[in-house]
Amino acid sequence: DVKVTQSSRYLVKRTGEKVFLECVQDMDHENMFWYRQDPGLGLRLIYFSYDVKMKEKGDIPEGYSVSREKKERFSLILESASTNQTSMYLCASNLWGDQPQHFGDGTRLSIL
Amino acid sequence: AQTVTQSQPEMSVQEAETVTLSCTYDTSENNYYLFWYKQPPSRQMILVIRQEAYKQQNATENRFSVNFQKAAKSFSLKISDSQLGDTAMYFCAFMKPGSGSRLTFGEGTQLTVNP
Numbered sequence: 001d002v003k004v005t006q007s008s009r010y011l012v013k014r015t016g017e018k019v020f021l022e023c024v025q026d027m028d029h030e031n032m033f034w035y036r037q038d039p040g041l042g043l044r045l046i047y048f049s050y051d052v053k054m055k056e057k058g059d060i061p062e063g064y065s066v067s068r069e070k071k072e073r074f075s076l077i078l079e080s081a082s083t084n085q086t087s088m089y090l091c092a093s094n095l096w097g098d099q100p101q102h103f104g105d106g107t108r109l110s111i112l
Numbered sequence: 113a114q115t116v117t118q119s120q121p122e123m124s125v126q127e128a129e130t131v132t133l134s135c136t137y138d139t140s141e142n143n144y145y146l147f148w149y150k151q152p153p154s155r156q157m158i159l160v161i162r163q164e165a166y167k168q169q170n171a172t173e174n175r176f177s178v179n180f181q182k183a184a185k186s187f188s189l190k191i192s193d194s195q196l197g198d199t200a201m202y203f204c205a206f207m208k209p210g211s212g213s214r215l216t217f218g219e220g221t222q223l224t225v226n227p
Binding site for chain 2: 031033035040041043044045050056088090096097102103106
């Protein structure tokens with residue numbers, strides 16, 4: 001079974017802090033994704049990566065950056081956290097193309 | 113750009129009964145993939161079912177089946193013999209081939225199965 005692991009289940013940070021959310025997958029998947037989940041809005045794609053050191057913006061990249069130095073690890077970075085970034089963050093991966101995405105358990109991030 | 117709409121924010125059903133969750137989407141593509149994902153209170157998103165647009169036959173996975181109406185751009189999920197463990201948020205999602213596996217999600221439907 002594919003395992004996608006997010007480093008924290010809950011996280012509380014202060015405005016202006018630099019925040020790192022980490023995600024690791026164990027199945028040698030090519031693609032990795034970061035989503036934000038908000039009530040009534042579903043999941044929205046922030047960034048995705050289709051290879052090491054490669055990244056593409058999703059639908060809501062503002063205020064975020066990402067890093068993929070190794071194939072199995074994809075990090076989401078909030079450069080200067082703001083209260084409107086309080087949300088649930090989900091990481092996902094898939095092998096390639098039209099294969100289903102596998103998700104982590106999510107990180108519920110609160111910015112105070 | 114593609115959009116996905118789930119018009120039912122909340123639904124409930126009695127155990128052992130059948131329930132249908134609706135999903136509509138908008139696209140100019142002819143070939144694409146549609147998915148239903150389930151997110152129980154544990155938060156782990158689980159793939160329920162997958163449909164390829166070029167296949168006329170509706171996908172089925174045990175108690176879960178879809179009614180895929182390509183012309184109407186409708187992709188509803190039917191859950192038969194509902195069980196308490198089906199209580200979850202359900203998301204409909206769209207993927208365009210060649211888009212880097214990007215998924216566009218609907219808003220979600222919270223389904224509660226009552227004993």
